[in-house]
Amino acid sequence: MRMSQLFGNTLRENPADAEMPSHQLLMRAGMIRPLAAGIYSYLPLGWRVLHKIETIMRQEMEAAGAQEMMMPVVQPAELWQATGRWQSIGPDMGRLRDRSGRDLVLAMTHEEVMAELARREVQSYRQLPRLVFHIQTKFRDEPRPRGGLVRVREFTMKDAYSLDTTFEGLDIAYQKMYKAYVNIFHRCDVKTQSVQADVGQMGGSASQEFMTLNEHGEDLLILCPSCGYGANAEQATFAKPEVPRPPERDVEELATPGCKTIADVAAFAGVPTHQTLKAVFYTTGEGEFIFVIIRGDLEVNETKLQNLLGGAELHPATDNEILAVGGVPGYASPLGLTGVRVIADDSVYLGGNFVAGANREGYHLLNVNYPRDFEAEVVADLTLARAGDACPECGAALTEKRGIEVGHLFKLGTRYSQALGATYLDAEGLAQPIVMGSYGIGTGRLMAVVVEQHHDEHGIIWPPEIAPYHLHMVNLGRDPEEETTQAAQALYADLLAQGFEVLYDDRDERAGVKFNDADLIGVPVRATISRRSLAQGGVEVKRRDASERTIIPTEALAGEIQQLLHSMSARDS
Numbered sequence: 001m002r003m004s005q006l007f008g009n010t011l012r013e014n015p016a017d018a019e020m021p022s023h024q025l026l027m028r029a030g031m032i033r034p035l036a037a038g039i040y041s042y043l044p045l046g047w048r049v050l051h052k053i054e055t056i057m058r059q060e061m062e063a064a065g066a067q068e069m070m071m072p073v074v075q076p077a078e079l080w081q082a083t084g085r086w087q088s089i090g091p092d093m094g095r096l097r098d099r100s101g102r103d104l105v106l107a108m109t110h111e112e113v114m115a116e117l118a119r120r121e122v123q124s125y126r127q128l129p130r131l132v133f134h135i136q137t138k139f140r141d142e143p144r145p146r147g148g149l150v151r152v153r154e155f156t157m158k159d160a161y162s163l164d165t166t167f168e169g170l171d172i173a174y175q176k177m178y179k180a181y182v183n184i185f186h187r188c189d190v191k192t193q194s195v196q197a198d199v200g201q202m203g204g205s206a207s208q209e210f211m212t213l214n215e216h217g218e219d220l221l222i223l224c225p226s227c228g229y230g231a232n233a234e235q236a237t238f239a240k241p242e243v244p245r246p247p248e249r250d251v252e253e254l255a256t257p258g259c260k261t262i263a264d265v266a267a268f269a270g271v272p273t274h275q276t277l278k279a280v281f282y283t284t285g286e287g288e289f290i291f292v293i294i295r296g297d298l299e300v301n302e303t304k305l306q307n308l309l310g311g312a313e314l315h316p317a318t319d320n321e322i323l324a325v326g327g328v329p330g331y332a333s334p335l336g337l338t339g340v341r342v343i344a345d346d347s348v349y350l351g352g353n354f355v356a357g358a359n360r361e362g363y364h365l366l367n368v369n370y371p372r373d374f375e376a377e378v379v380a381d382l383t384l385a386r387a388g389d390a391c392p393e394c395g396a397a398l399t400e401k402r403g404i405e406v407g408h409l410f411k412l413g414t415r416y417s418q419a420l421g422a423t424y425l426d427a428e429g430l431a432q433p434i435v436m437g438s439y440g441i442g443t444g445r446l447m448a449v450v451v452e453q454h455h456d457e458h459g460i461i462w463p464p465e466i467a468p469y470h471l472h473m474v475n476l477g478r479d480p481e482e483e484t485t486q487a488a489q490a491l492y493a494d495l496l497a498q499g500f501e502v503l504y505d506d507r508d509e510r511a512g513v514k515f516n517d518a519d520l521i522g523v524p525v526r527a528t529i530s531r532r533s534l535a536q537g538g539v540e541v542k543r544r545d546a547s548e549r550t551i552i553p554t555e556a557l558a559g560e561i562q563q564l565l566h567s568m569s570a571r572d573s
Helices: 021-028 044-063 077-083 111-121 167-187 262-269 302-308 319-324 415-420 443-453 483-497 511-521 531-535 554-569
Strands: 032-036 039-042 074-076 094-097 103-106 130-139 154-164 193-196 206-213 219-223 230-232 252-255 277-284 289-295 314-316 341-345 354-357 363-368 378-380 399-413 423-425 431-433 435-442 471-475 502-505 525-529 539-543 549-552
Touching (some): 021 032, 044 130, 044 167, 077 111, 167 435, 193 219, 206 219, 415 435, 435 443, 483 502, 483 531, 483 554, 525 554, 531 539, 549 554
Parallel strands (some): 193 230, 289 341, 471 502
Antiparallel strands (some): 032 039, 130 154, 154 435, 193 206, 206 399, 252 363, 277 314, 423 431, 539 549
């Protein structure tokens, strides 16, 4: 490709709204352009990179036994209504109606369609297992798109689906996809870390995320540097510190004027914060009041609570809502309340003779014990893990890191197949629900993450396998008739004939502009043809990720390019 004919321009300055390096550089290098908030066009250079990433995905999916297909972006709402996601997903879902008034959905993902296809296509256990995938557009109306391609509203995803007769079969498919994802990220030269994750709106029994550590990431990861345990903070657990459970004493009332925080109450009562009980209040989207009780030194993990409540939408309760159920803000307690759903963290078992609210302004209760003094509808792990907590597997201190999700694996089980009637007949002729898995990678986000991990102060440094071109050839001749330009034209034609992908800078620009653009675009190898290089016997060759320049004879250039590309591809193998 001649740069004089390339559609799209490089930018000298960072866009004002671009904070992440990948956003800045993909814009400046002429790879992407915004159309609206969270909606981007891929210009030719960026599209070539995206196409190569998708090629890697196709190769690894097919190597794992998955068949490529294509499912629609626009889907009938009845499918989503049958699984409950039409009702449970809020404004993130793109909804529309056709001219007949029929409700439609812009696909956020394709589990419903996959289950409906399985219902129609699979009759017998003899047709299972199956693995399929597609690379298709998705739409999620994100309230705060940010980071360029990292969080967008319209995007392309490679999503795969497994269909099995048993959960053991699902485990096998899950491991195949896990290995395929490891291969995809390795070939894209992206360092990732697999962590336990919340199933969220997808549902199912388990999920894992592939994360890249990044200070700009929206996800908080809880990691153990000792044993390798890792989980998204939404899902992370830790070894809760146990304290001796003292002999139970009788409940006493204590005046605590002005003490509304856990720290104030603990200091006034002369006890550590782990000997207090904290009351946290929520209301659901349906207006139900939820009273959560947790040990005072711990924090509620709202995602765990939402999952416990079946995905209910939660809002912090107002003081008026607390008063309406008989509680007193700052002094609330589950003791004596009726008609309220009380959910307890399992830390209520770790310790005793707690200080808790008295549901009376200015008073707390001493020596509150569970289950002697109050009841909870459910007792479960609802605690938010934090840095410094003990690893649940080895006991070492956990750390916190920010991360960007680049891939997600889900064990869906039979949630979607049961909702949509996707069954198979087993060997006895009995109908059984198909066991499903779902596996996704956002293609544009992966492209952005590559840039996050591969750039310097001058621009992008593309890994060879996904670079838009193999070689960036710079002609420093200005006159079409001079020897330099003639040599460059001949070399360009020769390299194309040998199968090399060449971005040829034939523009009538100063050398500094051409070199700056070459660094910004980030093609792995640069070859410069000038009067000086020809006088020295050939072409000046430079790797994008190195400062050394070497004069290579013209006839040896093809072999040198191949060797450099191979060495760059193998550098982290």
